Amino acid sequence: MVEIYNFVVGPLAWVGWGIFVVGIIYKLIYMYSLARAKDYSSLDYMSLPFSLRSIFVWSIPFYATNWKRNPAMTVATFLFHICLIAVPVFLLAHVVLWQKFFGITWATLPDQAADYMTLAVIAACVFFGVRRATDLRARYVTSYKDWLILILVASPFVTGFLAYHQIFNYKFMIILHIVSGLAWLALIPFTRLSHMFLGLFTRAYAGSEFGKVRHVKDW
Amino acid sequence: MSKKPMILILAAAAVLLFLLPAFSQEDIKQLADPAFGQAQRPAAVFDHDAHNEKAAIDGCLPCHHQGVEEGRFVEGDPVKCADCHEVKTAEGTPLMLAYHKQCEDCHLEKKKGPVTCGECHKRP
Numbered sequence: 001m002v003e004i005y006n007f008v009v010g011p012l013a014w015v016g017w018g019i020f021v022v023g024i025i026y027k028l029i030y031m032y033s034l035a036r037a038k039d040y041s042s043l044d045y046m047s048l049p050f051s052l053r054s055i056f057v058w059s060i061p062f063y064a065t066n067w068k069r070n071p072a073m074t075v076a077t078f079l080f081h082i083c084l085i086a087v088p089v090f091l092l093a094h095v096v097l098w099q100k101f102f103g104i105t106w107a108t109l110p111d112q113a114a115d116y117m118t119l120a121v122i123a124a125c126v127f128f129g130v131r132r133a134t135d136l137r138a139r140y141v142t143s144y145k146d147w148l149i150l151i152l153v154a155s156p157f158v159t160g161f162l163a164y165h166q167i168f169n170y171k172f173m174i175i176l177h178i179v180s181g182l183a184w185l186a187l188i189p190f191t192r193l194s195h196m197f198l199g200l201f202t203r204a205y206a207g208s209e210f211g212k213v214r215h216v217k218d219w
Numbered sequence: 220m221s222k223k224p225m226i227l228i229l230a231a232a233a234v235l236l237f238l239l240p241a242f243s244q245e246d247i248k249q250l251a252d253p254a255f256g257q258a259q260r261p262a263a264v265f266d267h268d269a270h271n272e273k274a275a276i277d278g279c280l281p282c283h284h285q286g287v288e289e290g291r292f293v294e295g296d297p298v299k300c301a302d303c304h305e306v307k308t309a310e311g312t313p314l315m316l317a318y319h320k321q322c323e324d325c326h327l328e329k330k331k332g333p334v335t336c337g338e339c340h341k342r343p
Contacts, residue, residue, distance in 0.1 A: 174335045
């Protein structure tokens with residue numbers, strides 16, 4: 001157990017985080033040069049105030065028209081994204097490890113709260129899955145890749161939940177949890193999960209074009 | 220019969236009774252430090268004497284110390300960790316890290332013993 005643990009929180013963790021960081025930087029540079037090559041003029045029109053305005057406005061639930069169309073979907077989307085980021089970043093058990101390995105700490109969620117938020121993420125994944133399977137329009141644009149991504153996103157939360165509650169074999173589950181979390185990180189740059197970073201730029205682009213060029217709102 | 224042996228026996232019993240708390244580590248089967256207040260995790264399994272026997276630790280120093288000199292622990296009385304390590308502190312080792320470092324570092328070094336949260340903080 002000690003050897004396996006040492007491996008997954010040692011070399012494997014460095015590889016997972018390394019691919020994540022290098023991949024994101026590569027992806028951003030790639031997208032930037034693509035934009036330069038294909039649509040040079042659009043870069044001139046990028047505007048920081050209009051970009052920030054668009055990102056801000058779209059961050060308010062039920063404000064943009066699109067957020068009003070399907071209330072259930074909007075609630076699930078916001079809840080999902082907030083918990084998806086907040087739980088891994090502010091989880092006590094993760095900060096305990098940051099403190100031990102690098103001597104740095106920050107605020108943590110009570111375990112009880114993180115537990116409910118984990119359930120919220122899993123519930124949202126189930127909701128998205130059911131919608132993909134039943135909603136005709138969603139089904140039409142769904143490929144097997146979307147299912148793989150949904151499973152990839154849910155797995156660290158499911159294994160984390162089972163490990164925390166020590167359901168099934170704990171040692172197996174905690175290793176599975178660490179491995180699935182690292183796989184999650186490493187795959188972010190190369191899958192649709194990259195919208196975690198690129199989405200900001202998509203929003204900034206739309207905000208700039210609509211605000212600075214067309215002088216209309218983009219929400 | 221004189222009363223002397225009776226008094227001696229009573230005195231011996233009294234001494235034993237006072238001495239007992241000094242050996243209270245025999246009763247330690249798990250650690251749940253009240254200094255943390257409301258605990259987030261279940262108590263850590265730690266059968267004091269059985270652990271040290273099984274792990275073949277002789278002496279008390281790997282754990283009980285009163286400070287660090289030149290990167291090494293200086294032997295100290297076996298008192299509560301919380302007497303010196305505060306839960307929240309800017310200087311020195313905070314209490315939770317003190318426990319985790321002491322316990323896990325040795326397990327990692329010996330490649331034996333628990334290293335993940337749930338192995339120590341076992342749910343009943």
